[in-house]
Amino acid sequence: MRESPNGARVHARVREFMSSKIFQGFASLVLILALWWAVTAAGLVNPLYLPSPAQVAGAFVEANNCHAISSGSSRIVCGEQQYFMWQHLLMSLERIGVGLAFAIIVGVLGGFGLAYAPWARRIFLPYINFIRALPPLGYIGLLIVWFGIGDTTKIWLLFLAAFPTIVLATIEGVDAVARDRVNSAYALGASKGQAFVHVVFPSSLPSIMNGIRLGVGFAWTTVVAAELNNGIPGIGALAYLSGTELNTPLTIACILVIGVAALLLDGLIVLITKLVTPWVGKE
């Protein structure tokens, strides 16, 4: 049977959809879930090691609702570790937010300072690189001794995770400003201060935004370490604790929540970057 022109058009549409980014991303997600489900449904792995998608979904729902402590019991518990999962997440987001805010302020100001003062750069840059190379778990004990087990330590840790990258990115951004751009500002009558505000700062903004983006990534990778001690409520602490209690479905649910939250935050930063530096990639 010959295909009608209409059929051909539908065909083309389908092919176009199949090659679209959204479809491909969605398809890969479905494929992974199916594979995961197949492996667990076939009983290939002990559910303790790898619970099924349904168990993880159940753990996620339970962690966000009140439920009987066991079937038939009249004792009701709400969420996990006395908090709903979204409260855990919110608390972690708050810590990351505060730590990052300090990291951005100190990182950008410090970066500009070091970029403009070569002597200060020679003095401080090695230590900033030193901190950047340290694994947070290595020095969290020290921070606890200094600042106690409260939120101060956690915020310090997140700050230390994010700020070196932002400093370096700011310095790099300033270093990369084309000499001609600044010189032309001077030749147009700009003072040093004006050249900084109107030329150097916007020129280095793409690099700074990139540094912030990387810094946020490091903050997320540090959040579990930050919440190891006295971290409840906190999504990182919940992930860790549930693991020690062999509640693997909840651990995986936490991991997924952390991952998705991180992706969303990253997407937000990418969006902001596009809004504040619309010229990037077009020159």
Added chain:
Amino acid sequence: MVESMVVDKGQKLTWSEMTDKAQMEREGIAVDIQGVTKRFTTQQGDEVTALREVNLKIREHDFICVVGRSGCGKTTLLNMLAGFERPTEGRIIAAGVPVTKPSPRRGVVFQKPPLYPWLTVRKNVEFGMRMQGVPAKERNARAAHFLEVVGLADAGERHPYELSGGMQQRAQIARVLATDPDVILMDEPYGALDALTRERLQNELLRIWQEKRKTVFFITHSVEEALFLATRVIVMTAHPGTVKMDIPVDIPRDPTDPDNPRKVRENPRFQQLRDEITRAIYENSGDEERR
């Protein structure tokens, strides 16, 4: 014109500088390059003389073209005229005042237009006026005028990256003109453009130069471009950079005539000067770069 734009703030002159300034003004000299030598130290620690003992008086409304091969120090000379660099020896006097730092009295046109991509073309043109505190209304009017002068009246609300290379260069020229400099320093501004665009922009520059009566110091490696534009061609040679030749150009030009480029090029004087200058550039340098 706004008075404050043409005054360098905070520069005090000595008595002899004052009398020099008065004399320069009487003689109509815009820029006086006095025995300028520039030495660099390379990263290997060798000392290189980029320029040696350059003396040059640039008269007001001169259109000077500097030709020479790469490495002859012409860009170094321009950077010192602009105030981006300081001479190792000698000094440069512009409008009677020693050049120690960049000033809007000496506008600079770079080969790659350093337009600011976060600003629209119009705001780029307004940039210098904004830095100098010109009120928004006047800024607007002047920007519109200079965009018109360079033929970009309709491109003001676009961003630099939306323009072609030739249009970007026009925008840069408008931005420099808008601060009303006495001297315009141009560093191979048309070097990266295609031949057709270059010819059109050259003609346009001649027209603007005639209209606005500016002093122009224009670097190029093209002898033909120099002869097409200049009232005076300076030939420089390298190792170390020195002025080898200083030739007045007496070819009649009329930038309003669309056939002007061809007429200039076919002028026998043009061809004679071209051969003479080309010989001067390549003489005694006998090496592989000869074309």
